[in-house]
Amino acid sequence: MDQHAEHNSQLSPDNQQLPLHHNGITRPPLVLNKRTMGWISSYVSTIVESKTPLWWYISIAITSPIALITPLLLIYLVSTGVGVWGNNSPVAWAWDITNFVFWIGIGHAGTLISAILFLTRQKWRTSINRAAEAMTLFAVVCAGLYPLFHVGRVWKVYFLAPVPNSNAIWQNFRSPLLWDVFAVSTYFTVSILFWYTGLIPDLATIRDRCTTKIKKFFYGILALGWRGGNRQWRHYEMAYLLLAGLSTPLVLSVHSVVSFDFATSVIPGWHATIFPPYFVAGAIFGGFAMVLTIMLPARAIYPQLHDMITPMHIDKMCKVILLTGSIVGYAYLMELFMAWYGANPYERAAFWYRAFGPYWWAYWSMMFCNVISPQVFWFPWCRKNIFVVFIVCMFVNAGMWFERFVIIATTLARDFLPSSWGMFHPTWVDIFTFIGTFGIFTTLFLLFVRFLPMICMFEVKAVLPEANPHYGEDH
Amino acid sequence: MEKITNFTMNMSAPTITTAGPVTAPLFGLGIEFESARDLYHAAEKVRDAGYKKWDTYSPFPIHGMDEAMGLQKSWLSALVFIGGLTGFTLAITLEFGTSSFLYPLVVAGKPTNLFTIPAFFPIMFELTILFSALTATFGMLALNGLPRWNHPNFNWDRFNKVTEDKFFIAIESSDQKFSLEKTSAFLNSLGGSHLTAIHEDCNNE
Numbered sequence: 190m191d192q193h194a195e196h197n198s199q200l201s202p203d204n205q206q207l208p209l210h211h212n213g214i215t216r217p218p219l220v221l222n223k224r225t226m227g228w229i230s231s232y233v234s235t236i237v238e239s240k241t242p243l244w245w246y247i248s249i250a251i252t253s254p255i256a257l258i259t260p261l262l263l264i265y266l267v268s269t270g271v272g273v274w275g276n277n278s279p280v281a282w283a284w285d286i287t288n289f290v291f292w293i294g295i296g297h298a299g300t301l302i303s304a305i306l307f308l309t310r311q312k313w314r315t316s317i318n319r320a321a322e323a324m325t326l327f328a329v330v331c332a333g334l335y336p337l338f339h340v341g342r343v344w345k346v347y348f349l350a351p352v353p354n355s356n357a358i359w360q361n362f363r364s365p366l367l368w369d370v371f372a373v374s375t376y377f378t379v380s381i382l383f384w385y386t387g388l389i390p391d392l393a394t395i396r397d398r399c400t401t402k403i404k405k406f407f408y409g410i411l412a413l414g415w416r417g418g419n420r421q422w423r424h425y426e427m428a429y430l431l432l433a434g435l436s437t438p439l440v441l442s443v444h445s446v447v448s449f450d451f452a453t454s455v456i457p458g459w460h461a462t463i464f465p466p467y468f469v470a471g472a473i474f475g476g477f478a479m480v481l482t483i484m485l486p487a488r489a490i491y492p493q494l495h496d497m498i499t500p501m502h503i504d505k506m507c508k509v510i511l512l513t514g515s516i517v518g519y520a521y522l523m524e525l526f527m528a529w530y531g532a533n534p535y536e537r538a539a540f541w542y543r544a545f546g547p548y549w550w551a552y553w554s555m556m557f558c559n560v561i562s563p564q565v566f567w568f569p570w571c572r573k574n575i576f577v578v579f580i581v582c583m584f585v586n587a588g589m590w591f592e593r594f595v596i597i598a599t600t601l602a603r604d605f606l607p608s609s610w611g612m613f614h615p616t617w618v619d620i621f622t623f624i625g626t627f628g629i630f631t632t633l634f635l636l637f638v639r640f641l642p643m644i645c646m647f648e649v650k651a652v653l654p655e656a657n658p659h660y661g662e663d664h
Numbered sequence: 665m666e667k668i669t670n671f672t673m674n675m676s677a678p679t680i681t682t683a684g685p686v687t688a689p690l691f692g693l694g695i696e697f698e699s700a701r702d703l704y705h706a707a708e709k710v711r712d713a714g715y716k717k718w719d720t721y722s723p724f725p726i727h728g729m730d731e732a733m734g735l736q737k738s739w740l741s742a743l744v745f746i747g748g749l750t751g752f753t754l755a756i757t758l759e760f761g762t763s764s765f766l767y768p769l770v771v772a773g774k775p776t777n778l779f780t781i782p783a784f785f786p787i788m789f790e791l792t793i794l795f796s797a798l799t800a801t802f803g804m805l806a807l808n809g810l811p812r813w814n815h816p817n818f819n820w821d822r823f824n825k826v827t828e829d830k831f832f833i834a835i836e837s838s839d840q841k842f843s844l845e846k847t848s849a850f851l852n853s854l855g856g857s858h859l860t861a862i863h864e865d866c867n868n869e
Contacts, residue, residue: 227829353767357767358769362759363774368786371791382801385801394827398827410813414815415827417826420719425808431741431744431796435796438793442790446790650829655701657700
């Protein structure tokens with residue numbers, strides 16, 4: 190501790206000039222209260238190093254049994270048959286695909302924050318990107334389960350891999366469903382690489398601070414022997430830049446490809462060119478809401494995080510939610526306009542039934558949650574008030590689920606021929622499998638918070654004013 | 665850790681601490697700095713003194729340090745380009761090879777010749793990204809010589825602050841210009857502290 194004190198006293202004379210000056214604009218500091226590098230390491234690492242708090246045991250005792258529900262019900266599904274889900278003709282894609290698109294959409298915010306905000310030099314991303322990336326991975330894990338079991342005979346899932354079947358027939362590479370396999374698996378792999386690459390220097394920090402042999406061994410293995418030499422940083426920074434550059438088109442492509450599953454079909458309500466940008470905006474919208482949904486409680490539990498995840502961060506994320514929510518709202522209205530202007534009776538009917546058919550409640554819930562509720566973020570007071578932010582984020586989470594349900598289930602329920610119309614009713618297996626995925630998601634996130642550094646320490650240090658090699662010099 | 669004091673000839677010779685087993689060969693000399701600014705200016709001097717086998721160590725990448733050390737841009741990007749090209753070629757081969765040659769399959773009235781290419785774009789794109797990203801990650805590790813879990817620097821107990829808030833320079837003894845006496849005097853003149861002779865592990869016994 191005395192070293193930190195020494196460090197503090199050394200920096201204090203300079204700390205007066207903390208607000209950064211760029212082109213005469215005074216920017217608010219990214220880290221509040223003039224924290225030092227040592228403080229950042231100690232604080233973030235302490236979360237990992239200290240004794241496991243009681244709330245963590247209580248939380249995981251609640252979430253892990255919930256997480257178990259999903260695998261148990263999947264075993265039940267496989268051993269009994271796909272009929273235990275409510276999917277049936279005409280609604281053959283139902284909750285499973287709704288939940289798949291819901292989770293994969295949530296999985297977009299992490300890579301967006303890591304990649305796009307990195308390329309656009311948005312330095313405020315540094316204190317939230319690690320947790321958002323972790324969230325991405327866990328959401329993709331939940332998402333991946335659904336198409337895997339939706340195929341019906343899951344033991345034949347290797348048919349999706351590019352190997353010919355026993356009649357020497359290969360996969361149909363022109364099928365959007367196969368594109369989806371490639372897109373989602375690439376996204377998962379690249380997200381893991383990006384996340385782990387970002388973790389290496391911070392794992393080294395934890396390794397160097399560890400006091401017990403066992404911890405030192407495990408974190409040492411994970412840190413791969415990182416030494417922080419500039420000859421390493423040089424390649425490291427290039428790798429990070431390249432991964433960001435590669436992930437940016439990737440993150441935009443994944444939900445575009447997911448939307449192709451619908452858009453390339455000829456079903457009224459699905460066959461629309463607006464789908465890719467509309468899905469991507471929706472994914473970012475829902476993803477940011479989920480980031481806030483888990484960061485706000487984390488911030489409440491660890492009050493010192495307030496200096497790194499500042500009101501400015503929350504404010505900026507709210508603005509992203511407002512922007513993407515408005516894009517989504519525009520897409521909803523444009524869909525209605527195109528249905529009317531396109532003069533296709535089936536298309537018109539599809540949208541009429543969405544709004545006023547048997548699933549009207551889902552449509553209007555979606556409209557309220559996704560279009561109306563984020564509009565409160567026009568007011569700075571609402572972006573500053575944690576409770577308002579949290580409530581709106583919960584609305585958005587629910588709204589994005591309703592959006593996928595509206596697109597998938599209500600469209601299939603009423604297509605061309607009234608004789609083939611039908612309603613979808615979820616079974617108890619549908620409902621509990623979905624609840625279980627929230628257990629998986631939160632359990633993985635709790636494990637992450639406990640065992641890995643929640644904040645990207647080296648990047649936060651790099652945005653401190655004293656990280657500049659010309660700090661304190663006159664230009 | 666033991667202290668070697670007073671080099672014979674020079675009265676103003678610096679105090680050097682040793683790290684690691686004294687009997688083992690010398691890996692190099694290390695010195696510690698308090699801030700990114702000090703490290704940056706020290707690095708410029710080491711570069712100008714003509715040392716080649718040395719490195720600066722910091723808790724985060726320092727902007728402009730490559731220039732201060734006289735390093736070129738990383739050529740990892742070239743590797744990644746090759747990786748991406750491999751993925752792209754693989755996708756083309758896989759798609760046209762199977763759907764046009766091995767078992768031409770007409771689905772949804774789409775042609776099996778070159779004109780089917782729009783339907784092949786998504787997988788070409790995904791595999792290009794996948795292979796590039798794998799090359800970026802594993803190429804970076806390979807260029808950095810990682811994973812490598814043991815390193816003489818780890819024998820230096822102060823060095824574990826490098827991932828926290830301290831900054832270091834180490835000049836390796838294998839450098840052509842290295843001499844224990846001159847290099848230690850030079851390092852000491854850079855304004856750092858805790859000049860240390862770092863020894864390798866005794867693994868050659």
